[in-house]
Every structure is written in structure tokens, then in C-alpha cells.
Amino acid sequence: MRILKLQKKDLFPFLKVISREAELWAPVVKRGGPPAETLRDPHWASLAKREKFSFERIQDFSRISMDAVRTIIPPKKIMVPSLFNMFDFTEQGYKEDLSHVTDRILFGIHPCDIHGLLILDKLFTQAYLDPYYLEPRKKTLILGLSCLPDPYCFCKSTHTDIIEEGYDLFFTDLESYFLVWIGSSRGDDLIRLAPDFFDDKLTEKDIQTYIKWQENRDSAFKTTINFTRMPDLMELNYKAPFWEEVGAACLACGSCTMVCPDCNCYNVVDKLFLGNKPGKRLRHWDSCTLPEYSQVAGGENFREHKSQRLKLWYTHKLQAYVSKYGKPSCVGCGRCLVTCPVQINVKSVADALEGHPVDAFWKKFAQEVSK
Amino acid sequence: MNEQHRCLAEANPFTPHPARIVRSYHLTKDVKFFQVRFVDMEEALRFNYKPGQFAMISILGTGEAPFCISSTPSRPGLLEFCIRKVGTVTNALFEMKENSFIGLRGPYGNGFPVEEMRGKDILIIEGGMGVAPLRSVLLYSLDNRDQFGRVAVLYGSKRPSEMIFSEEYFALKDRSDLECHLAVDADDTGKWTENIGVVTTLFRHLRKVDPENTYALVCGPPVMYKFVIKELIKLNIPKDQILMTLERRMKCGVGKCGHCAIDYIYTCLDGPVFNYWDVLHMRELI
Numbered sequence: 221m222r223i224l225k226l227q228k229k230d231l232f233p234f235l236k237v238i239s240r241e242a243e244l245w246a247p248v249v250k251r252g253g254p255p256a257e258t259l260r261d262p263h264w265a266s267l268a269k270r271e272k273f274s275f276e277r278i279q280d281f282s283r284i285s286m287d288a289v290r291t292i293i294p295p296k297k298i299m300v301p302s303l304f305n306m307f308d309f310t311e312q313g314y315k316e317d318l319s320h321v322t323d324r325i326l327f328g329i330h331p332c333d334i335h336g337l338l339i340l341d342k343l344f345t346q347a348y349l350d351p352y353y354l355e356p357r358k359k360t361l362i363l364g365l366s367c368l369p370d371p372y373c374f375c376k377s378t379h380t381d382i383i384e385e386g387y388d389l390f391f392t393d394l395e396s397y398f399l400v401w402i403g404s405s406r407g408d409d410l411i412r413l414a415p416d417f418f419d420d421k422l423t424e425k426d427i428q429t430y431i432k433w434q435e436n437r438d439s440a441f442k443t444t445i446n447f448t449r450m451p452d453l454m455e456l457n458y459k460a461p462f463w464e465e466v467g468a469a470c471l472a473c474g475s476c477t478m479v480c481p482d483c484n485c486y487n488v489v490d491k492l493f494l495g496n497k498p499g500k501r502l503r504h505w506d507s508c509t510l511p512e513y514s515q516v517a518g519g520e521n522f523r524e525h526k527s528q529r530l531k532l533w534y535t536h537k538l539q540a541y542v543s544k545y546g547k548p549s550c551v552g553c554g555r556c557l558v559t560c561p562v563q564i565n566v567k568s569v570a571d572a573l574e575g576h577p578v579d580a581f582w583k584k585f586a587q588e589v590s591k
Numbered sequence: 592m593n594e595q596h597r598c599l600a601e602a603n604p605f606t607p608h609p610a611r612i613v614r615s616y617h618l619t620k621d622v623k624f625f626q627v628r629f630v631d632m633e634e635a636l637r638f639n640y641k642p643g644q645f646a647m648i649s650i651l652g653t654g655e656a657p658f659c660i661s662s663t664p665s666r667p668g669l670l671e672f673c674i675r676k677v678g679t680v681t682n683a684l685f686e687m688k689e690n691s692f693i694g695l696r697g698p699y700g701n702g703f704p705v706e707e708m709r710g711k712d713i714l715i716i717e718g719g720m721g722v723a724p725l726r727s728v729l730l731y732s733l734d735n736r737d738q739f740g741r742v743a744v745l746y747g748s749k750r751p752s753e754m755i756f757s758e759e760y761f762a763l764k765d766r767s768d769l770e771c772h773l774a775v776d777a778d779d780t781g782k783w784t785e786n787i788g789v790v791t792t793l794f795r796h797l798r799k800v801d802p803e804n805t806y807a808l809v810c811g812p813p814v815m816y817k818f819v820i821k822e823l824i825k826l827n828i829p830k831d832q833i834l835m836t837l838e839r840r841m842k843c844g845v846g847k848c849g850h851c852a853i854d855y856i857y858t859c860l861d862g863p864v865f866n867y868w869d870v871l872h873m874r875e876l877i
Contacts, residue, residue, distance in 0.1 A: 485849030517678030540855035
């Protein structure tokens, strides 16, 4: 592993150089959403006050946000867009369409999201290779960036707060400069495009600064979850009454699955167009919380109730992946914590599974209803 | 970095391959039989599948859906499907004339463990559309008759007019190398000569089984499983030799779209054939 130093002032000039090679994508501030003062609920008012971020194509470098804790939608949207065409079809047959694939450099992706991609890699390569994911994935260079947790981050609990693989370059932000970890041969190629920006002489002071940064970050986590217990607790709580409570409060909006870095479910629809144009077989994100998710032709629905569908989601996140790959399909990014309107999220469900008091809207809702 | 190379040597697993409907006719009012062949003859012969596997059929402009293969790999070249008109894809399929173009990809799923079943007795219990996947393994065992022990079939339909492949099954009754018992829930014709009652009533006609040496294959409407499994457990057939094939919503067939997920498995990769222990173990299978 080679580690170099990059002065802060040289970051954007370096990004400018490498962005000649491929589209540069990075987090930018996203405007919109309800104004905080219109929200009566203190939880939602405090969330509305926070800045929101989104991975976007960068042409104006001043837009890059260096302190984006988490983007609304994870970087999976770059590998598998929320809607794209798989095939053009005519009476002659189906013709593959990979036009959504271009060379990209993704800057500012945090360790949790890199782990998210490593988990998606497993899924999209198991048994069959999915070219619609793998082509963009292989053409996207990953330039990671260190971060400091906010109260909703729990990546330390999922062991995804550090990253050892899955990036081409990784930038650790040490106030006035970055330590830049070169993780791949392609990452090394990027450095070679502008070698003068980098310095390979690391001093004892740099090491001490890094250790301090790490200690500071490690002590900043506010949310913790004991994931090793979760598979057993999921099994033991299979018939627990709180599943009905979350089911009753769930809006079946699908937001939790849209914002999850490791939700991969999709649907496929064929569309025809007026005129002599080929039809399109479109693939779009789907959600296991939507009513028709497990419905088969003829009307039989294997998961008619919201509680059944939520249980599937949590089985997948907290239990199934652990038994299959030894770790949860959750990277502790905190997106479900800041997104679900009724606070059904990994933290509140883990609390319920543990039998701890749950401070979440869905619990209050259940108590209100039972009165 | 700008190299425009394709990083995967493998073909796109989602590409439907050109095929044509060779022959189709009604088996019952709402069930049709389709014989299908890949346009490319080499591909038709290369399509190597196991009984119990399924394929994805695409109808231009309508969509794609999974269907179990009803033919046997022991008769290569043509693929056969037994399809009930229930959704958008099947509705479109029913309108299609012979020689129409369709897209086909597969085979997918685990299929029946025919290697393991070799030398063993086979007991098939099927109801309604359950014949669609089980016909494949039945024809396979008949084409390789000397590789299997006893073969017995218990088949129940609602009414005589709803019996699928009735000619084929009545012909089986004349064979001396297998047992075939047929039933209808109710006879509205007055001409039914076989048993009347649900499929489980056929167990009393079954000659004594050697449980350790028997594989029981079950497929039918969801309500059927509970009662049939009870009978099979009474016969002392081991739980991992009671096999069933299941239906789920599927959009890919290759373990990506997520719809057929149950617990930690995907029906399309790890199924659709499961044994009774799997069912007890993973609570949401049936």
C-alpha cells in the first residue's frame, strides 16, 4: 500500500486534471424539502434543518461538498440507475442496451458506501453476472473520502467504518492536508496524471495526527447496534407482536429501500412507442415494501400484509446475509434513520428485537391506536 | 482507462433468445399446451435442462414471465409448456398463432435431483396445474424406465373437464410398469369412470410403499400441500425425500431482482424444488 500526502489547496486542481479522463461525480448540496419551521415534530424539524446532499455530475468544482455526511440516495444509483433500458426490441428480437455505461470517477464516497458496493458486488455476481451492474461498476473509479459520524451513523457497529479494499484512491482528511491511500493500479494511474501534487514523505507528526483523527472519530459515534445477536433475535422474535405494530404504522412508501445502499430489488416492464420505433424493456428499482412485490399472476400474494413485507426486509438485512456471508446486509449509513417518515429503521427495529424501550413514531402510533 | 472493452466474456444472461411456437392447443378451457423451439437449431439441441427447471418466456411488447418446463430433456429439440391463462403475459400468449415469435431464456432453478433419485421408487402426487412441472419428471422416468424403481402417480382434478393431459394419463393406466390413480373432486358429466374425491383419497389405492426407498414429488394448489404431506409422513417417507416445487413472482430468474427471496434463499437459484425439511426450516416457503 502506498500512502501519499496532498495539500488541501491541491485537491480541486487534481480533480480537475483527472476529470478530463472521465465524468467526475461528487456530493453537492441538494435544495428543497419542507422548511423546518413548518414541521411540528421535533425529530423531523431537526432533520429538515440539516443540509441534504446528492451525488451529481461535477462541472463547477465549487459545488463539491466536502462535508456531506450521507447523500439522500447512495451511490448505487450510478451503478444501476433507478430507471434504464435493458433491451431495444423489434420483431427481429432483443438488442442489449448498455448506453447508460460511461467512464466515471466517483469522488467523496465514504467507507460505508464503498462497503455497500462490495456487498452489491456479491449479489450481482452470484451464479450469474449482471452486465447492467458490472459494466458501470468496472468503469467507475472509486475515490473514497473519510468522514466524521453524525448522530445517525452506526458504521462502527457494522464494521464498515474502515475500508481495506474496493477503492482506487482514498482521501483521509487531516485538516490542512489529506493522506491519500492508493488502493489499485488504476488509482496509481490517476496519481501519475499529476504527480507533482503529491508528496511521499510522511513524518512522525503525520502519523500522530492520523492516530488523533482516528481516536476523535471513533469516540464520536452516538448510535450502536449489536449485530452479532441479530440473526438469533430475528428467529426468536418471528411471532413477536411488534411486527404487527411496525406493519400498522408502515406507509408502504418504499423509501427505506430506495435509500438503502444494499437494496437491489428491481422490476422489469416492456414499453411500446408510437411510430416505427423499437420497444424498450425497462428496468426500475422496486421495493419489497410495496403491496404487489410478492404477488403472482392470478392474484395470490405471498406477502399481503405490511408486517410480512417488513419482516422480509429485516430478515434480509439483519439475518439472511449474516448466515450466508457472515456479515449483515447493512453498512450503518443511517439513511433509513433519517428517511422513514414513521421511524421504522434498523435502529428502532433492533431495539424492539432486543426488548429495549423503543422511541419511535411507530411505537407511539401503536400505543395511540390501542387506547 | 478509456478502453472501450467489454469486461465480461459471458453473454448477457437477460437476453431472450429467438424462438417460435411450433404447436399449441387447448388442454382445458383455460389451459393451453405450447410446443416451442429455438430458431437456431444448434441452440435448441444445446438447451440442456433438468426436469423441474423453468424458463423465462418473453412476449414482444407485453413482458416476460417464468414458466416451468413440462417436457423432458430425454426428448431434446422441442420444449413444451403447459400454461394457464392468468396474467398479462399468458393472456397475450393465448392469442398467439403457431409460428409466432417469442423470446426464451433459461434453464433456471435447481430442478429435481434425478441423479439422487436413480434406482429409487417415485411417487408423484399432483393436483390441477401441478402436472405442469411434474410431467417433465414423469416422462423422464418413463423414458429411462429401467433406471428407476416403482413409479406411481396420484392425480386429482376439480372436474373431468379440468383434467390436464387427460389422454396421456388415461394411456398411462394401460401400462403395467407403473401405477396411475386418477380422481376428480366432483363429476359433472356422469361419465367419469375413475375415483371421485380429493387427491388424498387416492392414497388408499396405492400399493404398499417402501418409505426409505421412495421419493415423493408433490405439486398442486397451495391448499393441497398440508393434506398430502400429512399422508406422506404417515407413510414414513423421510422429510428430505418429500419434494415439492413452488411458485413465486420472478423478474429475472437469475438471483438479482429479489422478488422470489425467502429467508436467505432465492427461489430461482436455490429452488423451485424444495424438500419438506426446507419447508419446516424456512417458514415462508408454503
